[in-house]
Amino acid sequence: MKNRPWVYVLLILPVFVVLGIYMPLADQLPEVIATHWSSTYPDGFTRAELFVPTCIGLSILGTIISLVSLAQHRKPALLLTLMFIGSLLSWTTVGVFIGSAVPTALAESPETAVIGYWIIPTVACTLVALTPLWICGVYQTYSKQLQDQRQARIAAGQVLAVPPSQAPEILEDSEFSETMKGPWWLWALGLIIAVTGVYVFVEMLVQPDSINWTSAIIGLATCFIVTPLVLGLCMIRVTITDQRTRVSSAILGFPLRTINLDDIQSVTHAEINPMAWGGWGWRFFPGGSAVVLRRAEGLAFELKNSSRFAVTIPNAQRGAEKLNTLLSQRES
Missing domain, CATH: 1.20.120 (Four Helix Bundle (Hemerythrin (Met), subunit A))
Structure with a gap:
């Protein structure tokens, strides 16, 4: 420990x-x-x-x-x-x-x-x-165990992974771009927080003498900060170019993670289990981070700084093929 x-x-x-x-x-x-x-x-x-x-x-x-x-x-x-x-x-x-x-x-x-x-x-x-x-650091150990189990499934052919040597040729100017919608409860959560913020603001205007201003200001500021973060995660976009992989909000456009090709050690197409990556949403944990909207296919990165990153996205196998081809071309 x-x-x-x-x-x-x-x-x-x-x-x-x-x-x-x-x-x-x-x-x-x-x-x-x-x-x-x-x-x-x-x-x-x-x-x-x-x-x-x-x-x-x-x-x-x-x-x-x-x-x-x-x-x-x-x-x-x-x-x-x-x-x-x-x-x-x-x-x-x-x-x-x-x-x-x-x-x-x-x-x-x-x-x-x-x-x-x-x-x-x-x-x-x-x-x-x-x-x-x-x-x-215990979560790191737990994640490592799950990672080993996942690699065993990959070896058994239960999870598709494309080795760099087997990846098909991809045009240099081609671009991978896919979006994924979050579950309905994430949209509902964002709307509830937004409505709460509006309600607190209206109360501050209508009944300024009967509210606790400290609590109201803290609550309003919290809603103001959390609402765009939650709604921004309701739909994400993953874009893969010849130089980098970018994960961003498809609604508000703010970036969630950018990974340069030179920073990638390996990448696989795998089923992303939220419980193995810190939970649902934009997650940070010792040794890595993840953007997980649901249990679904996605990309699992092993980075050269020994950290890990995962993102759920449709057609993840095609994204893994492109990245592995680019890595193979870079090494050669």
């Missing part, structure tokens, strides 16, 4: 963060703690004698689950699953504790607590939960 000391720190740290925040605030916390906000002021409360032990207990439970996962080194899929569950549980608990206990302790009463900018560390803690999975 890579970065083992840092992984242990990130898995154990949530317990100390909760205790470290609670101890100096213990005398300032009232009998009830604000735990839910619908506008500027809270509308949901929990008794401190229940809230504090629950947060401490959940952070400990999440840490235990995460540490137990490290013993599953021979089962990387199980290790990643348990580490994700444990880390998400403990760090989300930290975020909830910060976003509830701190504003309550700083306010004159629980009813006047304002979450304000404390929502930022609350969200940040959830993102930190993914860090142990990113830096431990």
Whole structure:
């Protein structure tokens, strides 16, 4: 496992963060703690004698689950699953504790607590939960196992791959260009996010005095950033020229990945399984990245910098043939 000391720190740290925040605030916390906000002021409360032990207990439970996962080194899929569950549980608990206990302790009463900018560390803690999975390198091992299995299928003739020596001659000025549409739920997700952004904007204009401006601005900015990314991935285009392979959004046109021919070690036509490449969408993981819209045929690249890249696209075999021919011509 890579970065083992840092992984242990990130898995154990949530317990100390909760205790470290609670101890100096213990005398300032009232009998009830604000735990839910619908506008500027809270509308949901929990008794401190229940809230504090629950947060401490959940952070400990999440840490235990995460540490137990490290013993599953021979089962990387199980290790990643348990580490994700444990880390998400403990760090989300930290975020909830910060976003509830701190504003309550700083306010004159629980009813006047304002979450304000404390929502930022609350969200940040959830993102930190993914860090142990990113830096431990286990996903790389898991992907390597799946890659070996895929190569075995290739050798058995279950997946078509065109060796450079067998590729047909392709005209130098020919260009491979194909598009792929995303699944319906990706389109729906993009529209939901866009509608949410419009709704928040209208609320800011119509009822400026009754909204939480901090939450509204953060929500609007998030929708503004995420909407084009999601809708842009609803249809992608892969273009292969004599010099490079370019993956871009077929709707908005922004590039997702450009790979120069000189950077390619090998490329094959294969069935792209989202679970073997980090999931659906535009994915980044230790040792590579991928643009995966569904389980379908696509191109799998092995790059000279030891990283990997995959993209789902129709007629991927023809694209692999063109690239392998270009690689063969370049080597000769």
